[in-house]
Amino acid sequence: MTARAKSYKRGKTFAPEVRLTPGPRAMGDTGDGSYQTLYGYAWAAVLDRAERRFRLFQAQVPGEGPWPLNDPRGPEAAVWVEVEVPPLPHPVDEIAHMGVAFDQAARHVVVYERQGEVWIRQWDPVTQQFVMRGPFPGHDPVVLNDAVVGYFPPDSDVLVWHLTPDRKTLVQRVQRQLYATAQVVQTFQEPVVLDQAVALPFQIELLGSLLGTPDITGYALRSALYPVRVEDALGQAALAAPTQGAYIPIVIVQDMGTDALGQASLSAPTEGAYIPIVIVLDLGTEALGTANLSAPLTGVYVPVVLVHDLGTDAIGQATLSAPTTGSYSLVVVVVDTTTQPGYTSPDLLGTATLSAPTTGSYEPA
Numbered sequence: 001m002t003a004r005a006k007s008y009k010r011g012k013t014f015a016p017e018v019r020l021t022p023g024p025r026a027m028g029d030t031g032d033g034s035y036q037t038l039y040g041y042a043w044a045a046v047l048d049r050a051e052r053r054f055r056l057f058q059a060q061v062p063g064e065g066p067w068p069l070n071d072p073r074g075p076e077a078a079v080w081v082e083v084e085v086p087p088l089p090h091p092v093d094e095i096a097h098m099g100v101a102f103d104q105a106a107r108h109v110v111v112y113e114r115q116g117e118v119w120i121r122q123w124d125p126v127t128q129q130f131v132m133r134g135p136f137p138g139h140d141p142v143v144l145n146d147a148v149v150g151y152f153p154p155d156s157d158v159l160v161w162h163l164t165p166d167r168k169t170l171v172q173r174v175q176r177q178l179y180a181t182a183q184v185v186q187t188f189q190e191p192v193v194l195d196q197a198v199a200l201p202f203q204i205e206l207l208g209s210l211l212g213t214p215d216i217t218g219y220a221l222r223s224a225l226y227p228v229r230v231e232d233a234l235g236q237a238a239l240a241a242p243t244q245g246a247y248i249p250i251v252i253v254q255d256m257g258t259d260a261l262g263q264a265s266l267s268a269p270t271e272g273a274y275i276p277i278v279i280v281l282d283l284g285t286e287a288l289g290t291a292n293l294s295a296p297l298t299g300v301y302v303p304v305v306l307v308h309d310l311g312t313d314a315i316g317q318a319t320l321s322a323p324t325t326g327s328y329s330l331v332v333v334v335v336d337t338t339t340q341p342g343y344t345s346p347d348l349l350g351t352a353t354l355s356a357p358t359t360g361s362y363e364p365a
Contacts, residue, residue: 017098019045022148023058024106025066027083038106038153039145041066044080045100045110047092054088056100056108057081086130088121090114099143099197103158103175111141111160118162120179133179138162138171140194142206148199150226159197159204167191167211170221186221202226 023043024030031037042059059067059078067078088095088110098112107123107130117135120143124131140163147156158175170186173179191211198205204223209215 017047019100023102030106052092056083056085101143101145111143137165142197144197
């Protein structure tokens with residue numbers, strides 16, 4: 001399976017464009033709504049300048065059907081098969097910077113620029129036909145369904161980014177708002193080009209360059225990390241810190257119901273700043289094992305928060321180690337077993353050990 005494409009800085013260029021995107025097994029077939037069904041197959045959109053039309057293709061294995069992206073045989077087992085779609089309402093010769101993605105309805109979404117305006121074609125489930133959104137003043141639209149970033153279709157949406165007419169502001173539009181609202185993502189000191197949106201694991205990356213020097217100076221913008229969803233039982237979570245630099249927030253949101261949580265070990269960086277780590281946990285009526293929070297060797301120890309509701313069960317141990325150098329910030333342990341609803345004497349609090357730093361000042365605890 002091969003597709004010839006040329007890499008170039010687009011800007012005002014009208015060169016032929018090819019866009020690859022993951023999509024459904026069949027157009028309009030949502031199946032069981034799973035990630036594999038909706039985004040497990042390869043699709044390609046082409047602005048065909050020779051035939052002067054927009055074309056959509058799916059990778060298929062001869063004699064078998066759609067080629068899944070996880071096929072161990074690789075893309076060599078597939079060929080591109082054209083899937084008929086309605087024509088775009090504008091002449092292909094007037095279209096630049098085309099992009100394509102698939103939504104939760106298993107229908108393709110097309111974005112493009114025409115004469116300084118951004119147009120978006122999407123499937124309308126009410127009228128059961130494709131409709132146009134826009135035009136919106138701007139340049140260089142790109143599109144991505146964030147299901148291919150967060151891997152959770154029920155909470156996904158189609159995202160469109162483009163530049164404003166002066167090319168100094170990057171905005172985002174979402175399908176659930178019918179793309180009507182432009183949310184500012186980034187502003188620039190000089191005009192820029194927006195090249196592409198890339199799906200990284202649990203993060204989106206937008207790539208572009210300065211308009212005046214597209215082959216020399218570029219930029220990369222990354223979104224916040226998408227949550228890692230833990231749908232099954234959680235055993236141990238080991239979160240290793242970087243050896244240098246900043247430790248960015250790590251958030252684990254988990255409702256275990258009546259299951260037990262094992263251990264969570266959070267290692268600190270050897271240098272730099274230790275940014276807050278938050279664990280939100282509802283254990284119902286089960287017990288919590290242990291939580292060990294190690295301090296950094298140098299630098300600042302920023303607050304660590306544990307939110308925990310044990311009901312009427314006992315808490316084990318909480319050990320907070322101090323840094324070997326620097327300042328030891330305030331540590332507070334609040335226990336009120338007599339006024340809380342559901343109190344049944346005699347509930348027990350285990351032990352809490354607060355170690356002092358070997359150097360520096362010891363703040364109130």
